[in-house]
Amino acid sequence: QQQVKQSPQSLIVQKGGISIINCAYENTAFDYFPWYQQFPGKGPALLIAIRPDVSEKKEGRFTISFNKSAKQFSLHIMDSQPGDSATYFCAASNGGTASKLTFGTGTRLQVTL
Amino acid sequence: GAGVSQSPSNKVTEKGKDVELRCDPISGHTALYWYRQSLGQGLEFLIYFQGNSAPDKSGLPSDRFSAERTGGSVSTLTIQRTQQEDSAVYLCASSPLPGSSYEQYFGPGTRLTVT
Numbered sequence: 607q608q609q610v611k612q613s614p615q616s617l618i619v620q621k622g623g624i625s626i627i628n629c630a631y632e633n634t635a636f637d638y639f640p641w642y643q644q645f646p647g648k649g650p651a652l653l654i655a656i657r658p659d660v661s662e663k664k665e666g667r668f669t670i671s672f673n674k675s676a677k678q679f680s681l682h683i684m685d686s687q688p689g690d691s692a693t694y695f696c697a698a699s700n701g702g703t704a705s706k707l708t709f710g711t712g713t714r715l716q717v718t719l
Numbered sequence: 720g721a722g723v724s725q726s727p728s729n730k731v732t733e734k735g736k737d738v739e740l741r742c743d744p745i746s747g748h749t750a751l752y753w754y755r756q757s758l759g760q761g762l763e764f765l766i767y768f769q770g771n772s773a774p775d776k777s778g779l780p781s782d783r784f785s786a787e788r789t790g791g792s793v794s795t796l797t798i799q800r801t802q803q804e805d806s807a808v809y810l811c812a813s814s815p816l817p818g819s820s821y822e823q824y825f826g827p828g829t830r831l832t833v834t
Contacts, residue, residue, distance in 0.1 A: 610761075612761070640822075642825075647827065648827055649723070649810055649812070649825030649826050649827050649828055650762070650810070650825050651825065652822045652823070695761055695762065697762075705750075705814075705821070705823075706752060706764045706767050706775065706778070707752075707754075707762070707764065707823065708764070709754075709761035709762040709763070710761050711759070711760055711761040712760075712761055
């Protein structure tokens with residue numbers, strides 16, 4: 607049972623453009639929604655995260671938008687750069703003391719010159 | 720400081736053999752997680768350790784999979800009688816404390832290929 611659905615599977619954006627990746631979840635007990643960035647041969651690294659008590663969080667060029675009623679959240683990368691080319695995973699957990707993450711299937715982003 | 724380390728980085732084994740994958744978490748981190756990343760798939764939770772508590776094994780796909788954590792630090796994931804569908808990247812993560820307030824730091828993974 608896939609509890610976090612992610613789209614698109616791959617994305618090509620020109621340098622300077624906006625990259626948008628979407629996720630939808632089913633489990634209403636989820637209360638923590640991180641995005642991870644993964645480069646080839648490396649483990650995922652936390653990029654930005656949000657809790658459902660806010661609708662948006664911005665850190666530099668990265669913004670999470672969160673829609674609790676629709677059970678959807680998205681990552682926006684402004685002014686996309688070639689160095690942003692990586693695979694991005696959304697995830698969710700229901701906190702507490704066992705914060706195992708449920709991941710989406712990933713989006714491979716390529717930023718072209 | 721040093722991050723999460725995993726060994727070996729790559730492992731090729733024949734179907735039916737047993738394998739052991741090792742994870743060294745960040746020093747002082749009490750929570751340790753194992754995930755599996757299959758080609759084209761997201762990361763799949765396998766098992767979680769927190770201190771001396773009983774591990775959460777709810778993600779282990781079969782009884783061929785087991786894991787232990789010795790002395791609250793190093794962890795070993797063992798796969799017995801490996802099958803081709805076990806081929807994947809196995810990722811270990813640790814966090815300072817349990818709970819979603821604490822970032823999970825991932826190691827580089829062990830790429831397992833079962834031939």
